[in-house]
Amino acid sequence: MNILKKIAGKVLYAISKLISGILDVFIKIVETIVNIIGNVAKGFIAFIGMGGCLLLLMLSGPLGLVILMNPLILLIILFFVIFPLLGTKFVSYLKYVKYIITEFLFDRARYLIDGISYQFESFQEYKDKYKKMEEERKRREEQRRWNEQQREWEERFRQWAEYQRQNSRYSDYQWQNQNTNYGNQHSYVNPAIEFKNKYEESCDLLDVPYDADKYQIKLAYRKKAKEYHPDLNKSEGATEMFQKINNAYEFLNDSNIERYKGII
Template identity: 45%
Template sequence: MNKILGYFNKAIGTLIDYILQGFIYIVNFLVSIFSSFRQIIGLMLSMSGCLVLLFIFNPIFFGFLLSNPFILTIIILSVVVPFIGKIAVSYLKYIKYMATEYFYDKADFYLLGRRASFEKMEDYGKKYRDDMERERIKREEARRKREEEEFKKRFENMGGGTYWTFGDYGDFEEFFRQAQQGGGYYQGSYNGQYQNQGNYQGYTSSSFKSQYEQACNTLGVGYNADKYEIKLAYKKMAKMYHPDINKEPGATEMFQKINSAYEFLNDANIQKYKTMN
């Protein structure tokens, strides 16, 4: 009975996964198409310059738009779809994570005896939001560190000296502008500590890029997949090749390869690969 319930929950989770992933692909495709239209329209307007203004204020031009609903619709969608589409993708990823994690965990409980992380589906949604917030904070901290490091290099290239820390201003461009006021360096004291962590070096390394893309191929995800897509792909692949479930020859080796790929696709390497591209 437990196996029946386990496979039933796994089937529901897989079905939801495929359906929502399909919607995400469709919405992303539409966003890409209409974003391209918007760029073309913007390029045409910028090339036309002041001549466009004459047409805009010309009643004949408005009449032309109103008499061509197809063109008017394309223009409106080119503005609306990219904005709404990004919001829709964000919500679809949230629902996908919440639902699939819930049903996959229930399948693990019945098939492998693993206790589910949460009892209610909304608790998985809360975890997703918390993870996203932590990821946002990490990205913000990384951005600030990169800006501080960039300022340090730019300052040293100008001849060195004493200078205020980035935190004294909170805005990188304002910080750099103040440092050059009066035709010289903004005097003060530098109290920050900079360490070369290696996270921002070697971004052109072909070996890292090749290893990263190979790991993505192993899990069957795109090279630009986020941590949640990678996690879901890993869980599906791990269940498929788990030695307790899959008794076929080579399943154990594949399971180990999947685990190695997932360990390599950690947050730091995801960010590093995105920075390289």
């Protein structure tokens, strides 16, 4: 009986590997197609922005009316607009399906081969684990972006302080000759000005006063995030607004609250 269980387990394991491989290839193909179409759409938008006004002028005339009345052309335009959006969600869904199916089968195979207990008893538990993993991945990504943002601000304030220190010892002409790269990049603009503007814009986005503490900011963020969460708000622009709210909340962290207090 144990031999039969091991054989069944190895067969199931092989099937799981095959399914995993097929889904990996399919996901990669779909992801590549989505990226290509998305890049083509971005390139077309960039073309219009840089010099495609003539094309828009043509499309606004009789010729444009004839072209846009063509169902095939309309279908192509809609395809390039909608497919990148839906394609990205479809790729995410495929990764989700691949995880719960293969993990479920691998667990059953390990049980048959080595007698190792299942990690979870039902598909739903695997789904819950995947969602938690995705939440953790997003949290780590947000933390990475926050760290990069903080390092960037720290470096800009450090460079400004260095400029101020050196400027007190040398003339503007001497400082510019010795630090041309810095001068070209920042034009001697105090980063505190941009920081203050961004901080206050973030506060305005969350509808909190500029002197709000972290608890007020957190409460306002939860309210705004719930209002514009894509799962709850299906209106146009809700997803973009939700991202802006997240970015504002990331920026209004403890370190930046203290930095803002020191600036004003």
